[in-house]
Amino acid sequence: MPQLAPPLPYSSPASPWLQRLFKPFRRTGQRWRGGIKLADHKALSNQTPIQQIAVKGLRIAVPLGDGRRQVEPCVVAGQQVLKGELIGRGEPMSLWAHASTSGRVAAIERAYPADRDQPVPVVIIEADGRDRWIERQPVNTPQNAAELAQFSLQMGLIGLGGAGFPTGIKIAGSQQSDLLLINGAECEPFVTCDDRLMRERADTIIAAADYLSRVLEIAQVRIGVEPNKPEALAALNAAVAATGSRVQICRLPHRYPAGGQPMLVKSLSGRTLSPGMLPAEVGVMVLNVATLHALGRAVFHGEPLVSRVVTLTGDVDKPGNVEVPIGMPVPALLAAAQPRDQQRGVQVGGPMMGRELSHPNAVISKTSSCLIVRCDDLFPPRPPAGDCIRCNRCVDVCPMALQPLKLYAASQRADRITLQQEQLAACIECGACSHVCPSNLPLRDSFRDAKRELLAGARQ
Incomplete structure (x- = not known):
């Protein structure tokens, strides 16, 4: 270490x-x-396990893109779909879209992702509440970077840490890398979705790290975690010990923004990521810990990326972390958290790099990590400039x-x-x-x- x-x-x-x-x-x-x-402010939401939320009767709006890249729908209104079923595809290097729950396609229209300023095309699915999966066949495990890159795009994998860069494109450009770094810093205040994921699903994270390092022929793998997550550090170390993995679990400096990509690369490798440089240019590949977990679910279980863990926190009676389908309506999530007062608005993402909720009826996208109901105690009004x-x-x-x-x-x-x-x-x-x-x-x-x-x- x-x-x-x-x-x-x-x-x-x-x-x-x-x-x-x-x-x-x-x-x-x-x-x-x-x-x-x-x-x-992490103790507000990191004390309880990840929960599930019932979706029966909800209209789930699955984005067919993120405002920068879109795919064409391959379903029509009235069609019945299963969870994980392909609903949008495009060019060879595009991200495919999948139904995040089972139900009936009600429409193809536009909606606001929670963390975007502009609406994007979506497939509206009226959830039947059964959450029935497609038949998940054993995966022909990709054996090299090219196969894994294409597989990741077809499974809709993107960076879940916020930037949303397609994982397949990142893998395709990793041939010169000799170091794999996994970002478990989660340095933003309030946000605890990665913390709970590391505590509860460390075995999948470590298995996915070992698999990815073999495919990419990268000998060194390091996961960086801030020391304010002792349970996550312990869970990851226990998973490493149980499997004999060579993954190194490293403590990052406990200061913000330790999870920024240039900071993470510097902390865990000593290499300098100059402005304008990509990590691959200094021999490094970087993935968020939640992205790595999603990659593991895709490779080991044939599951495309159709859900994510979201932190619900702030001025609410029931804070915590919930695993929700992509396209979940934000109002339904906020209702589950039971806000005390929403007059100060809702923050999407952390208070430092996040933004105000784009639209009151926005939906959760793959990069929506956290919803914070603001109040004066936690978010004092900013004095005039x-x-x-x-x-x-x-x-x-x-x-x-x-x-x-x-x-x-x-x-x-x-x-x-x-x-x-x-x-x-x-x-x-x-x-x-x-x-x-x-x-x-x-x-x-x-x-x-x-x-x-x-x-x-x-x-x-």
Whole structure:
């Protein structure tokens, strides 16, 4: 197991108010610079096992894409489908879509995924409540990277950590990798779906890691987990011991954003993932732990990706983690959590990198990891933004060694040249800069908007 340097003593800022606001980590003695300590609020939802939710009578809206890539439906209204049945397919390198429960196809229309701003085509299935699977035949286990890449696309596997990159495409580009890294950090506050998955299904995760390393001919496999998940660490270590696996279970630094891809690569390999570089360029393949679990279910049991674990937390009476079909209506999930008050809105994903629920009738997508019902105690109203005082605190905590104050000024001027020169594309949108800004500047949101504008300009 790689030995990680302990945190350095923290030198507090002059103001006690600022001292309560943030705790920056300096670059000396750390495997990666910057980052902040956050109250994790994970005990709200990680105390109980993953639960199932009844879907009978619900209209499950299975996305046929994520807004960037779509496939064509291969079912029609009125057709009966089984769970796992193919309902959408496209080009050879496209992600196939599958029915996430059994029932009748009611319509093919558009709906909002919970974590997207625009509606996408969906297949509406009226759930019959039986959750009947297709006949799952023994899988002809893929024996090389090319076979596994195609198989993963046909099984609809994507990154479940948030970015949603197709797993098959990642596998296809992994030929030069000599290190497989599994991201179990789950460093965002409130979110605990991966924690519970590691605690309860460690055997599948380790078996899938061993299988993937054999197929890709990668000798070294490391799973990184933050130390605030002792039960998950113990479960993974027990699974390794029980099977004689060579997978290494590693403790990551307990600071945000330890799960960011450049930070994870640095922590677990010592290699530097420079802005614009893909992990394969430094000989590394990275998968989220939930993605690896889904790969195991697909390879070992012939199950396409039709469900995911979602954290329900915040100002609710019944917090916890639930495994739900892809396309589950958000209102039905919130009803199960029993919100006390939704006037402050619902956050999708963690409070740092997540976003406000896109539409009140949105549905769970493959990348929807968490629903947080906001309240003033957990999400205090943000004070009005002031003027930048050039304190450099945003620079201190930026894990990508950027200059957020320069990027913010350039974004306000719509200065595309400066945004590119200051490497806006390297920003991972972790929000650490916004969190520590004493002037309450919306830094992260400004960078996110500026990226969209640059991309739109490049397409014109």
